[in-house]
Amino acid sequence: MEESPSATKAAKICSIQCDPIQNPTGGCIALCSSICGYFCNISDSSPPLQSPTPLPTDGFILSTPTPKHHHSPLSLPLKISLVILVVTFSLFLLYTLYKFYTVWYRSRRRRSPPPSPETQETHDEFLDHDVLDHPIWYIRTIGLQPSVISAITVVKYSKTDGLIEETNCSVCLSEFEEDETLRLLPKCNHAFHISCIDTWLRSHTNCPLCRAGIVKNTTSSSSDQNLDDSGRTEETRLAIPIPEEVNREERQSELDRQSSELRTVVVDEEEKGEMIGGSGTSDLLIMRRSVSLDDYAACRIRSDVRNNYYSDRHEVQIQSIDGDLGFELIKMNFVKKLAESPDLNSIPSIYTYTTNPNESPASDPQDSIPTIDFSLLTSPDPSIRLQVIQKLGNACKDWGFFQVINHGVPETLMNMVIEKSVEFFNLKDEEKKDYEEKDVLDPIRYGTSFNSKKDEVFCWRDFLKVIVHPKFHSPNKPLGFSEVLLEYSKRTREVARGLLSGISTSLGLDQSYIEKALELEHGLQVFVVNLYPPCPQPELAIGLPPHSDHGLLTLLINNGVGGLQIKHNDKWVNVNDTLPNSFLVNTADHLEIFSNGKYKSVEHRAVVNNAVTRVSVVVANGPSVDAVVRPAYELVDEERCRAAFIPMKYEEYLEMQQGNQIVGKTCLDRVRKITSQLSKCCLGARPKTSIGGR
Ligand SMILES: O=C(O)CCC(=O)C(=O)O
Numbered sequence: 001m002e003e004s005p006s007a008t009k010a011a012k013i014c015s016i017q018c019d020p021i022q023n024p025t026g027g028c029i030a031l032c033s034s035i036c037g038y039f040c041n042i043s044d045s046s047p048p049l050q051s052p053t054p055l056p057t058d059g060f061i062l063s064t065p066t067p068k069h070h071h072s073p074l075s076l077p078l079k080i081s082l083v084i085l086v087v088t089f090s091l092f093l094l095y096t097l098y099k100f101y102t103v104w105y106r107s108r109r110r111r112s113p114p115p116s117p118e119t120q121e122t123h124d125e126f127l128d129h130d131v132l133d134h135p136i137w138y139i140r141t142i143g144l145q146p147s148v149i150s151a152i153t154v155v156k157y158s159k160t161d162g163l164i165e166e167t168n169c170s171v172c173l174s175e176f177e178e179d180e181t182l183r184l185l186p187k188c189n190h191a192f193h194i195s196c197i198d199t200w201l202r203s204h205t206n207c208p209l210c211r212a213g214i215v216k217n218t219t220s221s222s223s224d225q226n227l228d229d230s231g232r233t234e235e236t237r238l239a240i241p242i243p244e245e246v247n248r249e250e251r252q253s254e255l256d257r258q259s260s261e262l263r264t265v266v267v268d269e270e271e272k273g274e275m276i277g278g279s280g281t282s283d284l285l286i287m288r289r290s291v292s293l294d295d296y297a298a299c300r301i302r303s304d305v306r307n308n309y310y311s312d313r314h315e316v317q318i319q320s321i322d323g324d325l326g327f328e329l330i331k332m333n334f335v336k337k338l339a340e341s342p343d344l345n346s347i348p349s350i351y352t353y354t355t356n357p358n359e360s361p362a363s364d365p366q367d368s369i370p371t372i373d374f375s376l377l378t379s380p381d382p383s384i385r386l387q388v389i390q391k392l393g394n395a396c397k398d399w400g401f402f403q404v405i406n407h408g409v410p411e412t413l414m415n416m417v418i419e420k421s422v423e424f425f426n427l428k429d430e431e432k433k434d435y436e437e438k439d440v441l442d443p444i445r446y447g448t449s450f451n452s453k454k455d456e457v458f459c460w461r462d463f464l465k466v467i468v469h470p471k472f473h474s475p476n477k478p479l480g481f482s483e484v485l486l487e488y489s490k491r492t493r494e495v496a497r498g499l500l501s502g503i504s505t506s507l508g509l510d511q512s513y514i515e516k517a518l519e520l521e522h523g524l525q526v527f528v529v530n531l532y533p534p535c536p537q538p539e540l541a542i543g544l545p546p547h548s549d550h551g552l553l554t555l556l557i558n559n560g561v562g563g564l565q566i567k568h569n570d571k572w573v574n575v576n577d578t579l580p581n582s583f584l585v586n587t588a589d590h591l592e593i594f595s596n597g598k599y600k601s602v603e604h605r606a607v608v609n610n611a612v613t614r615v616s617v618v619v620a621n622g623p624s625v626d627a628v629v630r631p632a633y634e635l636v637d638e639e640r641c642r643a644a645f646i647p648m649k650y651e652e653y654l655e656m657q658q659g660n661q662i663v664g665k666t667c668l669d670r671v672r673k674i675t676s677q678l679s680k681c682c683l684g685a686r687p688k689t690s691i692g693g694r
């Protein structure tokens, strides 16, 4: 077919216009597209140059509106590779930006101070702000704090009591076994294995079965807190279930009838009898009347439910906050606050402590408590050193308790540490809130009782516990506290190590034996302040029940108010008249283990009074947390003096002791071997080694 003249003309123009050599800056013209021998049809970004309209036959039109098109010197495969590279790079960039954002967002959440109570929803306090990223889906979930999870009711499974409808755990799908311990969720009463549901609740805030929430979604502000008659504040915190009775419908209709009004429940003898000895379900009937309870009632009912009976006839004042019936409130109830209520004439029953009726009341000691002159331990005269070491050994063996004088810690520092500790307790609630106990192994713990999550009877005591060695921690308030604390911890550590070197020698070991074997250079030192406010019924309450301390040696001072009692020759004796500027020192569990029972940890307790606040400042000095504590090999003899304790890492012992209720020496008994396996030597007789040996 013959080419038209206009096409020939166009081809000619094109060959000049589009040739990159002849016209390096030139562009295509519209008619080029069908005839161009260069790159007019190849473009990665410009719209296709191919004209949708047929070429005009009567001449050509210069494409002035057409964007300039540069001829690319790149080949097609190279261009494709470039495109792939750019796309890959962009995706990589986007992903990196996303990662940076999530890291920044999380660190910002961690750094930002906790929101003020005025602006924060109450339930938020119970959420665990460590957002969990599920690796596959990258779903960001927030769970509950461990302290909240562990506050949820635990029950024993029984097929016959009808309390739990399900027969298996919906998380792991395995059958519940008789007497198995389960967690019963509030609101829905669904039960699960503790480990199954706890794992779930670390990343969720509701029931895995029915999605019912765990934490109440109420807003709290300082102005909408409820004040009861005694001026105590009340906040809705956590929904904890009132135990389920057999007839759920009945319970529901009963609950529906309740309204948001103030109510009083009186548990009378008849009901009590019914509850304890009756049908087996009526102990729960009383509970269904409960709406949101005041703090003390909540604690009490929690404890009563735990014990499964009401111990006495009592009144419980109940206030509903939001009409959400059947759930109680929980919050840290500090005794200081309770004691400050002007009309407090009696103690809430959760503080009622029953002493052993067979035990005679404490008396003053017949012999005076041993006194150790610390300065003599480093006397240049060896006979003086030997004398004081012997005295120290006897004090550990016969008493487990002694006073230390001439220790070198300035009196001003000792007074200052008490002063600053009291100032800490006098800080405003908001200022102390950051230090409120969440976990028993937190380095700084401001709390009440001994272990308020586990105690069935609460101690009339608030405390501050701070780990000051091997890593030093301190609250940053009040002003000057941390400086005083640092100095005090250093000076008391020196005293403890000096005493332990004497004790080491008194056991017939090298003076640095304990130091080395128990890694005292990294030894755990815990500073504890106990605050015992005046108590309206001191004879019914206890400051700290009988217990022994963990660690090796405890050093104690107080504000001049008596209250400490120790068990000596199976009788409780008062520790009142102590020498000025002295430390009261007692032997603790790990010295008993290490000495294979030769130096026993002393049992002691703190009683309270109705007139003044007592403050004691205690420093517990222990081995390194990583040290496995066992009886010293030199003090063990397979034939005559077997090891009386099983070895246990100090850290594990600590968790065991601090994570449970404190009852006498039961914690130590858990690592004690049974008596029948032991020889006389381990049960109190002197070991074969003597002072000055090896
Ligand atoms: O306060 C006291 O006197 C005793 C304190 C005590 O035993 C302790 O903190 O372990």
Ligand SMILES: [Fe+2]
Pocket: 547, 548, 549, 604
């Ligand atoms: Fe103690």
